[in-house]
Amino acid sequence: MSFYVTILGSSSAVPTSKRNLAAQVINHLERLFLIDCGEGTQMQLRKFHIKFTRLNHIFISHLHADHVMGLPGLLSTYSILGRTQPLHIYADPRLESYLSFHQSFFYEQMSFQVVFHPIQTKQSEVIFEDDRLCVSTIPLKHRIPCVGFLFREKPQPRKIKKECIALYKLSIKDIQEIKGGSDFFDGEKWISNEELTFDPPPIRSYAYCSDTRPLKEIIPYIEGVDALYHEATFLEEDTELAKKTYHSTTVDVAQLAVEAKVGKLIIGHFSSRYNHEGKFLEETMKIFPATLMAEDGLRIDIG
Amino acid sequence: MSFYVTILGSSSAVPTSKRNLAAQVINHLERLFLIDCGEGTQMQLRKFHIKFTRLNHIFISHLHADHVMGLPGLLSTYSILGRTQPLHIYADPRLESYLSFHQSFFYEQMSFQVVFHPIQTKQSEVIFEDDRLCVSTIPLKHRIPCVGFLFREKPQPRKIKKECIALYKLSIKDIQEIKGGSDFFDGEKWISNEELTFDPPPIRSYAYCSDTRPLKEIIPYIEGVDALYHEATFLEEDTELAKKTYHSTTVDVAQLAVEAKVGKLIIGHFSSRYNHEGKFLEETMKIFPATLMAEDGLRIDIG
Numbered sequence: 001m002s003f004y005v006t007i008l009g010s011s012s013a014v015p016t017s018k019r020n021l022a023a024q025v026i027n028h029l030e031r032l033f034l035i036d037c038g039e040g041t042q043m044q045l046r047k048f049h050i051k052f053t054r055l056n057h058i059f060i061s062h063l064h065a066d067h068v069m070g071l072p073g074l075l076s077t078y079s080i081l082g083r084t085q086p087l088h089i090y091a092d093p094r095l096e097s098y099l100s101f102h103q104s105f106f107y108e109q110m111s112f113q114v115v116f117h118p119i120q121t122k123q124s125e126v127i128f129e130d131d132r133l134c135v136s137t138i139p140l141k142h143r144i145p146c147v148g149f150l151f152r153e154k155p156q157p158r159k160i161k162k163e164c165i166a167l168y169k170l171s172i173k174d175i176q177e178i179k180g181g182s183d184f185f186d187g188e189k190w191i192s193n194e195e196l197t198f199d200p201p202p203i204r205s206y207a208y209c210s211d212t213r214p215l216k217e218i219i220p221y222i223e224g225v226d227a228l229y230h231e232a233t234f235l236e237e238d239t240e241l242a243k244k245t246y247h248s249t250t251v252d253v254a255q256l257a258v259e260a261k262v263g264k265l266i267i268g269h270f271s272s273r274y275n276h277e278g279k280f281l282e283e284t285m286k287i288f289p290a291t292l293m294a295e296d297g298l299r300i301d302i303g
Numbered sequence: 304m305s306f307y308v309t310i311l312g313s314s315s316a317v318p319t320s321k322r323n324l325a326a327q328v329i330n331h332l333e334r335l336f337l338i339d340c341g342e343g344t345q346m347q348l349r350k351f352h353i354k355f356t357r358l359n360h361i362f363i364s365h366l367h368a369d370h371v372m373g374l375p376g377l378l379s380t381y382s383i384l385g386r387t388q389p390l391h392i393y394a395d396p397r398l399e400s401y402l403s404f405h406q407s408f409f410y411e412q413m414s415f416q417v418v419f420h421p422i423q424t425k426q427s428e429v430i431f432e433d434d435r436l437c438v439s440t441i442p443l444k445h446r447i448p449c450v451g452f453l454f455r456e457k458p459q460p461r462k463i464k465k466e467c468i469a470l471y472k473l474s475i476k477d478i479q480e481i482k483g484g485s486d487f488f489d490g491e492k493w494i495s496n497e498e499l500t501f502d503p504p505p506i507r508s509y510a511y512c513s514d515t516r517p518l519k520e521i522i523p524y525i526e527g528v529d530a531l532y533h534e535a536t537f538l539e540e541d542t543e544l545a546k547k548t549y550h551s552t553t554v555d556v557a558q559l560a561v562e563a564k565v566g567k568l569i570i571g572h573f574s575s576r577y578n579h580e581g582k583f584l585e586e587t588m589k590i591f592p593a594t595l596m597a598e599d600g601l602r603i604d605i606g
Contacts, residue, residue: 042342043342049320064409073324080316097408101404
């Protein structure tokens, strides 16, 4: 029942010798979902031994260079390796012209189809959904249109206890009804659904919010998530700079995590201007102790 | 009197966990020159602690994705860091539209000027020259227009022996004439130029040839260079594949190095299809023993 995030890049616009540009990969039940794709993402996928042939969906938060410049190279590699599976990319509609420019500049033909899903950035919308997982957008406020992403598991049916099937001689029809929530009448008495079934596993959720100025308006989307990744580009001392550039500080993010009652907070997207990165964690933990500092290669279990 | 190459990327079209995409940086007298700029080049420059603010000239061999996709990110980083020094880029004329697409897609304004120098690929031409160094192109044959680059030091004037200045009471005019090669008449006898001066240091040269099918025609350009970097994408067993894709094998390159009497050979641009890379070196060294295998981070002194 895997559900975890691997950080591929945790710098802001300029990479450092330790931090690559923005990207992270979600593993949900062994299916991979990529969020953002800064330059070098394909190398990071290899470095951290992630089987990126399992990746079929890429979500792009916004079209700043440090979040998308790894896409053309990743697509090129897929094509050289002979990928045939379609690749779904979800992003601001403008990204399509970026992809098609590279396609026509470099390649005669790609070995696979890119399915482009334009997303609007003003209101939340569901952009991916199957029977196990739902991905929806979180409208953010940056210098250009930008969204976060909420990964929330779908409620699963209650699981029937195997011993009850034999004990009450349940038919397939009975089992379906019990899974749907019904009690069962065994000819003499009613057996409650709780007695016949196990609770489904708790619903797990993860939210990614980068890049953005701090926004109280996102609390309804991120409330109670097991883990929140939020950019903390600046330390508190640079609050004015954060405002000017539509970014957040440690304190902004910690306060948001408190109000939204999230399980844990991961901060990242650190400006390269600071020498002592420990201060990011220090400032955030003072207000919200359950904070982790993103590092390239860090894996965070959700729930 | 530094003159050395640092390999930044040594894979062919697909990077591996150990090998980044094509790029290398030449340090000549503490000035940096970049050859090719595959995705991730800016990270490699940081990783290997290369002061890339000293880089003012970038030479691009050809416009395949694995040789240029690191340019937009490097330029973006320079602009964010506030570079003001112009950056000279030498490449096939089509690269200009690639750069201008990225400029208009991502940036309102760059902090510095890119000076684009179109190069033609059919005949050799001098593309950079100052009083210490000359860079000229080497026409190659790949699937698309492609050139190599020859870095050759300029002949330096003989250096006058300090003790001779005092001994013969040489005037500034005398010194200039002696530096120009004249003998000196001290009123009684002629003193030969050799006696008055030191030999200048030997002229050093480096050639970069990637990507290309093996070409005897390049021998006049690379003959006697101190070091030749040549792609060896395939092992001998894949000669047919090399021909089909306009690449070279170990044996092709070793034979070329023998004929051109180069000082040492560096092979690189290895296909990711092979498990045992040692075979590249083995096959090449059988024919040309003074061979090195490119590795990311490897520094090779020239001359």
